[in-house]
Amino acid sequence: MSVRLLDGIRDPKDLKRLPLEQLPRLAQEIRDEILQTVSRTGGHLASNLGVVELTIALHYVFETPADRIVWDVGHQGYPHKLLTGRLARFSTLRQHEGVSGFLRRAESEYDAFGAGHAATSISAALGIAEALRHKGDPSRVIAVIGDGGMTSGLALEGLNNAGDKEKDLIVVFNHNAMSIDGNVGALSAWFSNKLTGSRYRRVRAEIKRALSSFPTMGPEMIKVIRRVMESTKVLLTPGILFEGFNFQYVGPVDGHDVDSMVEIFRRVRQMEGPILVHVVTEKGKGYPLAERDPERFHGVSPFDLATGRPAAARGGPPTWTQVFGDAMLRLAAKHKHVVAITAAMCSGTGLKSFAQTFPERFYDVGIAESHAVTFAAGLAAEGLKPVVAIYSTFLQRAFDSIIHDAALQSLPVVLAIDRGGLVGADGPTHHGAFDLSYLRLIPNIVIAAPKDEAELRDLLLTGVLHDGPFAVRYPRGQGEGVPIGEEMTPIPVGLGECLFEPDAPAKAAFLAIGARVWPAVRAAKRLTEAGIPTRVVNARFVKPLDGELIRRAVAGVEAAFSVEDNALHGGFGAAVLEWCCDHGVKLRKFRRLGLPDSFIPHGSTKLLLQQLGLDEDGLVAAVREMFPA
Numbered sequence: 084m085s086v087r088l089l090d091g092i093r094d095p096k097d098l099k100r101l102p103l104e105q106l107p108r109l110a111q112e113i114r115d116e117i118l119q120t121v122s123r124t125g126g127h128l129a130s131n132l133g134v135v136e137l138t139i140a141l142h143y144v145f146e147t148p149a150d151r152i153v154w155d156v157g158h159q160g161y162p163h164k165l166l167t168g169r170l171a172r173f174s175t176l177r178q179h180e181g182v183s184g185f186l187r188r189a190e191s192e193y194d195a196f197g198a199g200h201a202a203t204s205i206s207a208a209l210g211i212a213e214a215l216r217h218k219g220d221p222s223r224v225i226a227v228i229g230d231g232g233m234t235s236g237l238a239l240e241g242l243n244n245a246g247d248k249e250k251d252l253i254v255v256f257n258h259n260a261m262s263i264d265g266n267v268g269a270l271s272a273w274f275s276n277k278l279t280g281s282r283y284r285r286v287r288a289e290i291k292r293a294l295s296s297f298p299t300m301g302p303e304m305i306k307v308i309r310r311v312m313e314s315t316k317v318l319l320t321p322g323i324l325f326e327g328f329n330f331q332y333v334g335p336v337d338g339h340d341v342d343s344m345v346e347i348f349r350r351v352r353q354m355e356g357p358i359l360v361h362v363v364t365e366k367g368k369g370y371p372l373a374e375r376d377p378e379r380f381h382g383v384s385p386f387d388l389a390t391g392r393p394a395a396a397r398g399g400p401p402t403w404t405q406v407f408g409d410a411m412l413r414l415a416a417k418h419k420h421v422v423a424i425t426a427a428m429c430s431g432t433g434l435k436s437f438a439q440t441f442p443e444r445f446y447d448v449g450i451a452e453s454h455a456v457t458f459a460a461g462l463a464a465e466g467l468k469p470v471v472a473i474y475s476t477f478l479q480r481a482f483d484s485i486i487h488d489a490a491l492q493s494l495p496v497v498l499a500i501d502r503g504g505l506v507g508a509d510g511p512t513h514h515g516a517f518d519l520s521y522l523r524l525i526p527n528i529v530i531a532a533p534k535d536e537a538e539l540r541d542l543l544l545t546g547v548l549h550d551g552p553f554a555v556r557y558p559r560g561q562g563e564g565v566p567i568g569e570e571m572t573p574i575p576v577g578l579g580e581c582l583f584e585p586d587a588p589a590k591a592a593f594l595a596i597g598a599r600v601w602p603a604v605r606a607a608k609r610l611t612e613a614g615i616p617t618r619v620v621n622a623r624f625v626k627p628l629d630g631e632l633i634r635r636a637v638a639g640v641e642a643a644f645s646v647e648d649n650a651l652h653g654g655f656g657a658a659v660l661e662w663c664c665d666h667g668v669k670l671r672k673f674r675r676l677g678l679p680d681s682f683i684p685h686g687s688t689k690l691l692l693q694q695l696g697l698d699e700d701g702l703v704a705a706v707r708e709m710f711p712a
Contacts, residue, residue, distance in 0.1 A: 087112050094168050095142040095193075106143070106341045110135045113162050114369040116173065118388060120161075124176045125384040125508065126184050127158040129367035129377040130229075133259055133338075137227070137362055138162035140344035141255070144352060145223060148192045151215075153208040155228035155238075157185035157198035157512075158382075159257075167193035177508035179686030185512055195224075199512020200477065201232040201450045205241030205254055212252050223352060225253045231427060235450040245357045246329030253351060254330065254359045257338065259366040259377075325359045334361025339368060378430060400564035403557045404501055406536040408433030410543050410571065411470065415441050421547060422462060424448060424471045426455045432472035432501050452477050456484035456496065463494040468547050472499040475515025475556065476506075482521060489552045490527045496553075497546040498522075503532065503556035504598060504648035505678075505692065510685030516678050518556055519596075519625050520653030528552040529576055530625040532597030536562035538623070544571040558598040558648070560688065579629035581636065583607050585616035591706050592636045593619045595646040596655045599697060603646050606702035615710050625655050630662050637663070642672040642709040648697060651677040676705055 088105060089112040092098050101109065113135050121128050139162070141152055147167070154160050164182060165173060168191065175181025186194045196207045208226035215222055232238055233256060245252050322332035331354065336347055344362065351358055366381075367373025372391040373380035385394040401409075415421045415437065422444040425432050429447050438445040448455045452473055459469035473481070478500055489496040503515040522530050529549060533539040539557050546553035583604050591610065593603040600621045607617035620636045622629065637643045645656030656675030663670055676697060683691060692698040696705060 089113060089116060089165065089170065092166060092170070095147050095166060098139070098142055098166055103342055103345060106136075106139055106345075110139060110341065111369070113139075113165055116165060116170070117161050118370060120173055120176055121383065122386050122388045122394075123174075124178060125382075125386075126177050127161070127381060128370070128383050129373045129380040130159040131161040132368050132370055132373060133364045133366040133377075134159045134227075134257060135162045135368070136339050136341040137255070137257065137344060137364060138166065140341050140348055141225065141227075142166050143341075143345055144348040145225065148195070150223045150225065151195035151208070151211050152193075153196045153204045153211065153224065153226045154186050154198055155204035155226065155232045156201050159227075159229075160186050160194075160198075163193070164191075167191055177510075177685060179684070179690055181685075183510060183685060184508060185510065197512070199509075200480070202228070202235030202237040202241075204228045204232070205238050205245065205252075208254075209241055209245045209248075209250065209252055212250055213248075216250070223251070223253060225255060227255045227257060229257045229259060231450055236454070242325075242328045242330070249329065249356050251355055252357045254357070256325075256334075256359055256361045257364055258335070258361060259338075259364045322361070325361075328357075330357045330359040332359050332361065334359075335363050336361065338362040338364030400562045401536065402433075402561050403536055403539060403559070404431070404433040406539055406562060406567070407472070407499060407501070407543065407557065408436055410540040411437050411472075412440060413540075413571070414470075414544065414547055415444060418468065418547060420466060420468045422446065422467050422469050424455050424459050424462075424469055426450060426452045426473055426477065428472070428474065428477075431474070432499070434472055452481040453484045456481040456498075457488040459496045460484070460488040460492065460494045463489075463496050464492070468495060468497065470497040470499050470543075470547070472501060474502040474513070475500050475504075475518045476502065476513045478518065479521065485522070485528070485552070486525050490525045493527050493551045495550055497543070497549075498552070498554040499543070500554055500556040502559045504558045505683060505688050506559045507688040507691070508685050511682040514678075514683050515556075515558075516648075516650050516683065518554075519647065519649040519655055520657075522554055523626055523653060523658060525552075528554060528626065530554045530556070531623060532556045532625065533623070534563075534582070534595075534597065534600035534621045535565045537565050537567050538574075540567065540571045541574050542623070545573045545576065548573055549576060556597065563601050574623065577624050577627040577629055579620055579622045579624065579632045581618060581632065582621045583617075583619040585611040585618060587611075587616040588639065589616045589618040590641050590710065591615055591617040592640045592643045593617060593646055593702065594622060594633060594636060594643060594656075594659055595619060596622045596625060597648065599646040599648055602697075602699045603702055605699045606706070609699075609703055610706050615706060617706060622655065625658055628658055628662050630666060633659060633662060634666070634668050637668065637670055637673075640671070642674070642706065643670060644673070644702070644705060645675045645677070646697070646702065647675075647677040648692075649677055650680070651675050652680055654678075672709055674705065674709070676702065 088109045172182050177184040186198045188197050204226040208224045212224040325332045366377040423437050424446045427450045459471045462469045506513045531542045533542050542555045595603040604619050607619045610617040645659050647655040
């Protein structure tokens with residue numbers, strides 16, 4: 084059995100020692116390593132398989148880490164990690180204290196800029212390039228961005244600024260026609276049509292046919308033909324757009340032809356000013372199942388390589404996302420003014436069936452969260468009821484639009500905030516740790532968090548019926564498994580409930596919100612059986628709070644605890660303390676339980692909750708500390 088080339092690469096210096104003809108073999112070894120690892124750990128698959136040759140070529144030509152590669156999003160960074168000294172630990176991918184699934188500056192000097200959200204690469208790379216110029220450092224800076232990210236406003240802002248400043252910057256535009264779901268929008272369609280349209284292919288064929296009729300051509304004739312070819316290419320490909328941004332356009336290049344890319348990057352490395360290299364790749368390359376269905380294999384849980392099926396069939400309750408998607412179908416069937424909006428996350432937010440059933444009432448606006456909210460506000464201004472489904476971590480990007488366009492005008496926009504709280508292996512760039520805090524600052528908005536999937540449906544209906552902005556926040560993963568009836572029932576805004584009351588007078592009280600409610604109930608029952616009678620309040624609403632319920636819940640108890648899976652700063656517990664202070668409610672002892680003032684690392688959600696003391700055992704332990712034996 085031959086020794087793998089990959090095993091001999093500890094850093095890019097080892098890569099550069101390989102002859103060009105061995106690079107395709109290395110690419111196959113990298114793909115095999117990614118497939119073997121991700122099938123065990125889960126992670127981003129199709130995006131990484133698509134950039135193997137591109138990554139090899141970049142590290143083969145450029146002098147990293149002195150030359151900086153800035154990867155957009157970072158979910159295509161696995162080949163980069165394997166070539167930059169992380170092969171030995173790659174089996175720990177996305178595991179607690181293991182290799183991150185994204186780019187992380189603290190993990191390696193080769194990770195020039197951390198990433199987890201789309202469209203940051205060009206702006207960050209321009210900043211790095213300008214900083215190097217100030218220091219007199221001649222190193223090159225390369226931003227790698229996909230066509231999904233390129234449709235985001237932030238990417239276009241970066242292009243505009245870079246072209247205006249005419250700074251030395253290389254942008255590698257990785258065109259694969261996908262983000263997570265298939266790309267949408269006019270710009271994405273234009274990119275694809277320019278490269279696959281019949282006009283482009285016909286003109287290329289005609290030029291080749293005409294050239295073949297000349298038996299010999301002198302140097303001057305060759306120069307003229309090359310200029311004609313370059314001019315034609317710019318007019319018939321997306322090059323004309325990037326030329327408009329003052330970028331020198333190179334491409335399109337076959338992103339799986341490593342020889343061609345090495346040659347082009349060697350030339351580009353000597354060029355000055357803003358340059359864009361257009362690389363065409365196939366998401367999922369090298370694994371037929373991912374090539375046929377790159378959407379399904381974008382992000383995967385552990386799976387069987389031979390069949391592509393999940394390693395373990397998922398049983399038990401439906402996920403919160405599935406319940407949301409089903410509820411949206413039911414709401415749209417009864418309420419003709421309900422429309423759904425998402426930002427390049429149709430499948431991820433559970434709206435695929437809605438899009439198929441109500442195509443005229445579904446909008447995927449691409450990677451443009453701020454636009455999604457403002458667009459929804461426009462729909463609401465004319466009497467529609469838009470439900471905007473976005474992951475918590477991505478909704479952060481729409482903060483100003485929520486304030487200025489929805490809340491300030493009291494427009495009835497419903498924010499369906501998926502992945503609220505900890506999300507597990509994707510780590511700090513994707514934890515939904517801050518939504519309760521940043522939304523609670525905003526006037527006019529209602530903020531709700533259901534205790535289970537049945538209450539999610541009821542609160543979603545409440546939001547649809549509410550005449551103003553309304554946010555409903557729910558976690559990732561499976562629900563509690565509670566019975567779900569056919570009908571949804573609206574809940575009065577601001578009304579919580581006492582979910583568990585011990586027979587004996589309560590000594591302690593949990594004031595809980597969202598997915599931490601049922602763990603609090605289970606903990607309270609254990610504590611009550613152990614001689615510390617504990618009541619549990621399901622607040623349901625963070626804004627407005629059910630103040631009178633809180634007053635009754637803390638009356639007479641020796642210690643009260645707020646419980647949430649949101650940052651403690653400005654979160655639900657802070658809201659409870661503020662209300663008690665403002666209304667003269669005295670608390671004998673009060674402790675807030677939630678996410679600390681730090682970025683939570685990656686790891687399984689179960690493990691992270693355990694470490695943070697937010698699982699059932701942790702809640703029991705917190706109360707026992709207040710009641711020493």
